[in-house]
Each structure stands twice: as C-alpha cells, then as structure tokens.
Amino acid sequence: MRILIVGGGGREHALAWALARSPHRPELFIAPGNAGTEALGENVALAPDDVPGLLAFARARGIDLTVAGPEQPLVAGIVDAFTEAGLPIVGPTAAAARLEGSKAFAKAFMARHGIPTAAHRTFTASEYAEAVAYLEAQGAPVVVKASGLAGGKGAVVCETLDAARAALDAMMRDQRFGAAGEEVVVEAFMAGEELSLFALTDGEAYVLLAPAQDHKRIGEGDAGPNTGGMGAYAPAPVATETVLRQARAEIIEPTLRGMAAEGHPYRGILYVGLMITDEGPKVVEYNCRFGDPEAQAVVPLLQSDLLELFLQLTEGRLEAAKPVFHPGASACVVLASKGYPGAYEKGFVIEGIERAEAMPDVVVMHAGTRRNAKGELVTAGGRVLAVSALGADLAEALEKAYRAVDVIHFEGMQYRRDIGRKGLKRLSARGIVS
Numbered sequence: 001m002r003i004l005i006v007g008g009g010g011r012e013h014a015l016a017w018a019l020a021r022s023p024h025r026p027e028l029f030i031a032p033g034n035a036g037t038e039a040l041g042e043n044v045a046l047a048p049d050d051v052p053g054l055l056a057f058a059r060a061r062g063i064d065l066t067v068a069g070p071e072q073p074l075v076a077g078i079v080d081a082f083t084e085a086g087l088p089i090v091g092p093t094a095a096a097a098r099l100e101g102s103k104a105f106a107k108a109f110m111a112r113h114g115i116p117t118a119a120h121r122t123f124t125a126s127e128y129a130e131a132v133a134y135l136e137a138q139g140a141p142v143v144v145k146a147s148g149l150a151g152g153k154g155a156v157v158c159e160t161l162d163a164a165r166a167a168l169d170a171m172m173r174d175q176r177f178g179a180a181g182e183e184v185v186v187e188a189f190m191a192g193e194e195l196s197l198f199a200l201t202d203g204e205a206y207v208l209l210a211p212a213q214d215h216k217r218i219g220e221g222d223a224g225p226n227t228g229g230m231g232a233y234a235p236a237p238v239a240t241e242t243v244l245r246q247a248r249a250e251i252i253e254p255t256l257r258g259m260a261a262e263g264h265p266y267r268g269i270l271y272v273g274l275m276i277t278d279e280g281p282k283v284v285e286y287n288c289r290f291g292d293p294e295a296q297a298v299v300p301l302l303q304s305d306l307l308e309l310f311l312q313l314t315e316g317r318l319e320a321a322k323p324v325f326h327p328g329a330s331a332c333v334v335l336a337s338k339g340y341p342g343a344y345e346k347g348f349v350i351e352g353i354e355r356a357e358a359m360p361d362v363v364v365m366h367a368g369t370r371r372n373a374k375g376e377l378v379t380a381g382g383r384v385l386a387v388s389a390l391g392a393d394l395a396e397a398l399e400k401a402y403r404a405v406d407v408i409h410f411e412g413m414q415y416r417r418d419i420g421r422k423g424l425k426r427l428s429a430r431g432i433v434s
Contacts (some may be wrong), residue, residue, distance in 0.1 A: 001024050001026040001027070001064045001065070001066050001307075002026065002027045002029065002061060002062055002063050002065075002266065003019055003026045003027070003028050003029070003041075003063070003064065003065050003066070003067065003307070004029045004031065004044075004057070004061075004063045004065075004066040004067070005028065005029070005030045005031070005033075005041075005059055005066075005067050006031055006048050006054060006067065006068045006069055006070070006073055006078070007030075007068070007069030007070045008031075008032045008033050008034050008037075008048070008242055008336075008368035009034070009069070009070070009185075009292055009367045009383075010292055010295070010296050010365040010366065010369075010382075010385070010386040010409070011069050011070070011289075011290050011291070011293075011295040011296070012033070012034075012037065012069040012070075012381065013034065013036045013037050013040075013296075013367070014031060014105075014290075014295045014296045014299045014300070014365050014386075014388075015029055015067060015069060015246075015290070015299065015306070015366040016028055016033075016037045016040045016041060017040060017299070017363060017365070018300075018302065018306040018307075019067075019089070019239065019299075019306055019307050020040045021043070022305050022306065022307035022308070023305060023392065024305070024307050024308070026064075026307060027042075028042070029041055029042050029043075029044050029052060029057075029061065030042070030043050030044065030066065031043075031046040031047075031057070031091070031354055032044065032045055032046060032047065032048070032049065032366065032367070033045040033046075034366045034369050034370065034380075034413060035366055035369040035370050035371055035377055035380075036364070036365060036366025036369060037081075037366065042332045043323075044057060044310055045059070048068075048069070048070050048072055048073050048223025049073050049076055051060065051073060051076055051078045051081050051126055052075070052079065052081075052397075054066075054078065055078075055081050055082060055085060055087070056086050058082065058085075059087070059131070059339075063087065064088065065088050065089070065090070065307075065310060065311070065314065066078075066082055066087065066088070066089040066090070067089070067090045067091075067310065068089065068090065068091040068289065068325055069289060069290070070289060071097070071100050071101070071287065071288055071289055072149065073090060074091050074094070074097040074100075074101075074268075074288050074289060075094060075097045075098075075100065075101035075149060075262050075288070076138070076354040077093070077094035078091065079091045079092060079093050079094070079097075079268070080093050080094055080296060084374075086241075088314045089314070090268055090269070090310050090313060090314060091268040091269070091288070091289065092266050092267055092268040092270075092288050093264060093267075093269075094262045095263075096265070096266045096267070096268075096288070096311070097200060099255075099259075099266070099270075099286035099287075099288060099289040100285070100287045100289075101148065101149060102147050102148065102183070102370075103122075103145050103146075103147040103148075103183075103185045103285065103286070104122040104147040104183045106187060106283075106285070106286050107120050107122060107185055107187075108122075109258060109262075112258065113254050113257075113258035113265055114254065115250070115251055115258075115283060115343075116250060116251065116279075116280065116281070116282040116283065117187075117282050117283040118143070118187040118188045118189070118190050118275075118282065118284075119187065119188045120185055120186060120187035120188065121134055121185075121186055121187075122147065122161065122183055122184070122185050122186075122404035123172075123183070123185075123186065123327065124182065124185050125172050125181070125182050125184075126184055128172050130169065130282075131168055131184060131186060131218070132168065134186055135161060135164050135165065135168070135186060136161065136347075138186070138188065139161070140158055140159060140160050140161050140163070140188060140189075141157065141159050141160075141163060141189040141341035141427040142158050142161075142164050142187070142188065142189055143155060143156065143157050143158065143186070143187050143188070143189055144156045144158055144164055144167035144171065144178040144184060144185075144186055144194070144218060145169055145184065145185040145186075145187065146171050146181040146183075146184060147180065147181070147182070147183035148176040148177070148179055148180030148181070148182065148183070149180055150177045150180045150181075151228060152216070152226065152227070152228045152229065153177075153225070153226050153227070153228070153268050153341060154177050154180055155180070155226065155285070156170075157166075157189065160349060161332065164186075166376070167382075168184065168186075170421055171183055171184050176416075183410060185348015188214060189232070190275040190277055190282055190284070191275075191277060191278075192275040192276045192277040192278070192282075193213075193275070193276045194213060194214065194232065194240045194273065194274065194275055194276075194284065195211055195213060195236055195238050195239055195243070195273075195274045195275075195276055195281070196210055196211065196212045196213065196214055196236075196272075196273055196274070196294050197239075197244075197247055197252070197271070197272045197274060198212070198235050198269060198270070198271050198272045198290065198294070198298060199252055199269070199272070199362050200268075200269060200309055200310075200313055200318065200321075201266060201269075201270055201318065202266070202267055202312070202313050202315075202317070202318040202319075203256070203260060203265035203266060203267045203268060203312070203316075203322075204256070204260070204265075204316075204317045204319070205318040205319035206252065206318065207309070207321050207322075207323050208244070208248075208252075208257065208322070209283070209298050209301075209302065209325075210234040210235045210237075210297075210298050210301045210325055210330070211234060211235050211236050211239035211244065212232050212233065212234035212235070212236055212291070212294040212297050212298050212422075213232060213233060213234075213236040213238065213421055213423060214229045214231075214291060214293065214294055215229065215230045215231045215232065215233045215368075215418075215420065216229060216230070216341070216433050218229070218230060218336075218341060218414075218416075219416070220416050220417060220418045221418065223269065225341055225342075225385070227336070227340065227341045227382075228292060228341070228382070228383055229289065229291065229293045229294070229333050229334065229383075230293075230333075230334045230415065230416045230419070231290060231293060231299040231331070231333045231386075231415075231419035231420075232291070232293045232294045232296065232298075232331070232334055232398065232419070233297055233329060233330065233331040233332070233394060233398070233419060233420045233423055234294070234298050234301055234330050234402070235299045235301075235329065236331065236423055237306035237394075237423050237426040237427050238276050238412045238422070238423075238426060242430055243276055243280075243281055243340065246281055247272070247274060247281045248282050250280070250281070251272055251283060251308055252270070252272060252283060253275070255270065255272070255286075256270075267314075268288065268289070268355040269289050270286070270287070270314070271286065271288070271289065271291050271294075272286060273286070274299075275286045278338065292295060292367075293332050293334050293383075293386045296332040296365045296386040296388045297331060297332045298329045298386055298389060299325075299329070300330050300363065300390055301325050301326050301329075301330045302323060302325060302326075303323075303324040303325055303326050304321075304323040304324045304325075306322055309321055309323060312376075316329060319397065323359045326390060327390055327392070328390060328391050328392045328393055328396070328397065329390070329392075329393055329396075329397045330388060330389070330390050330391075330397055331389055331391070331394065331395040331397040331398045331400075331401045331404050331419060331420055332355075332365070332386045332387060332388040332389075332401060333352070333386070333387045333401050333402060333415055333416070333419050334367075334385070334386050334415060334416075335383075335384050335386070335405065335408060335410075335413050335414075336382055336383050336384060336386055336413075336414050337368070337379055337381070337382050337383075337412055337413075337414070338411075338412025338413070338414055339412070340382035340414070341382060344382055344412075346368075346378070346379050346380050346381070347378050347379060347380075348371065348378060348379045348404060348408060348410045348412065349376050349377070349378055349411075350369065350377045350378060350384070350385070350409075350410045351408070351409050351410065352407040352408040352409055352432055353377070353385070353408060354409040356387060356405075356407050357404075358387070359389075359400065359403065359404050360390045360400070361389050361390040361391065361397075361400055362387065362388070362401070362404045363388050363389075364385055364386070364387050364388070364404070364408070365385065365386040365387075365388060366384075366385060367381055367383045367384055367385060367386060368380045368382060368383055369381070369384060373391060377427040378410075379410055380397065384410065384413075385408065387401050387404045387405050387408065388401065389401040389404060393427075394420055394423050394424060394427060395424060395427075396418075397406050398420045398424075401419075402417070423425060
C-alpha cells in the first residue's frame, strides 16, 4: 500500500512515524517532508498547496491513500480534487474546511446550530469604525481574531482597549495578516482552561483520540506572543468524564449533524479547541486537521493501527472502530529557533538527537530541519524539533521528555520549561501526584 502524506512539519513526521509502524507495512511518500521523515519514506519536492502537482504525483505513483496534514491544502480544496479523480484522501472538502478557513463562517455556523461559544461580532475591512465602537462598548479583556488562516498567530487576547485597538489596526489597516484579516472577529474573553479534542469522523460516526492541551505562548507562564505551539501533553486532566460527555453532546455531535444538514458532511479530522468555563465547554475555534504540536503528543498514545483507522474513515466504516490507547501519558516539548515567533536565523547544526532517541520511550519529531551541503542536520524553521515521550503518568512523561531535551543542542535553541504544569497541578489537587 502506498501512502502520500502532505506537509513537512512535526505533525507530518508524527503521522509518518505512526503509519510506518502499521501492520499494513505501507510505502510512504511525504511532500515535502523534512530531514526526519526521510528515514521513514521518500520525501517529494512538492509544496503542500500545490494541489495539481500532488494530484499528478498521486496518479503517477499509484497512491492508495493520501493524508493531508496542514490546513492550507484542505481549505484550497485538495480533497475535492482527489475525490473527483477517484483517489481516497483523509480530510474534509473545501466547503467543510471553512470551519477553520473562516472564523466568521464558523461563528455563524455555531450560532445557527446552538453550539456554545463566546459572544461575538464580525467586521469587514470597511467596517473599522464600527469595530472600534463595538470594542469600546464591550470593554476589555477582549479577543480580536483574523477570520482567515494566519498560521495559528491570528488570535490576539487583549487585556486593555488600547491593545485591542492596536490589534484591529494591525489586521484591518496595516494588513499584517494579509487576506486573512479582511474579516475580523471580535469576541468576548472566555475565562477558563483550554483543551484540544480530536475526532476522526466519516461524516456520521466518530471516535475521539486522547484529549490534549497545547501551550500557545512563547514564554513560560503563558507570557509573550502566540506561536504555532510550544508543547503539548495528553491526556489532559481538565478533560473529565463530565467535560467529555458535554463536549460530545453539545459540540461535536451538533457540529457533525449541522454540517451534514447544510449539505457539507464533515469527513476527516475535526479538531475542536475548547475553553472549559464555569458554564461548561465552549468552542474557541475549529481546525480541520491535527494540531501541531498536539499530534506529537496524541499520536504516540494511540496503540491501535492509525492506518486502519484512516481506511475505516475513508470507507465509511468508522462505526466499528474501537481504538485502543497506551496507558499513562504523553508529553512533547518544542525546541525553537532564537527570535521565534519573530525573525530568526537558519542553518545552525543540530546535535544530540541520536542520544535523545536512545532513551526509553522517546521519539524526536522533526519540523524545521534539513541537511546542508555537508550532510549535517541543520535548523530550517522557527519550530525545529518536538521531543516526545511516553510515561506511566504525566510526571514521568515530562521527566523523560525534558531529560531528552537536555542532550539536544543547536545555537539559539529556546523552549518552555513549564509544559504540563497545569495538568500536574490538577492531578496534585486530586491527590494523584505529589
């Protein structure tokens, strides 16, 4: 069986790592891949948004199943193109992917179907004055979001009205996020703890993977600007049975019913970012794919064959799926370049990965890496590596991950030292850990 994985980040390395372990023994192709995925299959020099090129490659190489990793090709319609060509692919259609591609659409969809989320209003670029007036009427704190795709950096939590006006200016006047900021959503700040839920769905049936918690800010204690994600762990203790039951009944199932009722059944990976408030879980955002770095924590916890789950998904057989998970917990720590999420330099030699992966239960997922002319492994992005580890519990998983981090080095390497702290605090409050 030949599998094409679209994307070149840590999420795609995690997917390739899991699929390579399948009893189906697939032959993997990763487009474009990175220096880590080259050990698991063949890297293909095609950009993730080159839908015609990817389709031509899949036809020429007899690809049996394609898995689209990042959001850009999904929003651009890669699933529509592959489906029309009769090629199986994991992911939602462009119409269904609007749940991520347009926050304005997602908010309106939630309003139509009674799905709990923050109070909000949407403004176009020509409605700047109205947006400012709404901000001043609502007061701070408030959240200002670019409606389109902004690489996980388009949501700004504003503690003051001055900060909110500055965020509006950046999106609507300065066009810092380009076309993504042509519409802006202003929503009420939700107090609580965030949670990432991942459902694999064939449009009707679905299965949940381990609930995770991401760490979006660059600095410890959730300080500084948003990033693509600096680390994650699973299962997140904030996801109690009560929370999961509510999320299923009030959010996931109404979302799937609503998309089907509107003529765009959602098939693929549905990521629901939640805020666990005093009133219960509410939707922060939808994503149409695995999160990154959540995938690097969630995928290693899956004991079942991920490829078989994907086949059940694309063939409409997911109702029979009963995924099995490893006991314990998983954690991953992202190692980033100096300056990220702002400007950063590339090309620094990376050392210590072999020592890290020689440690029990540790795997290092590559993101921004490549080989230089000398064949050395060097940095090639803002987020460079994700160091993942399994443990009997969250404390052990974190201890293993950070022990592995300690043996890896590249110039300017930065990372957060407080990944999982909220989870440990919750567990400690329950008397589960000291």
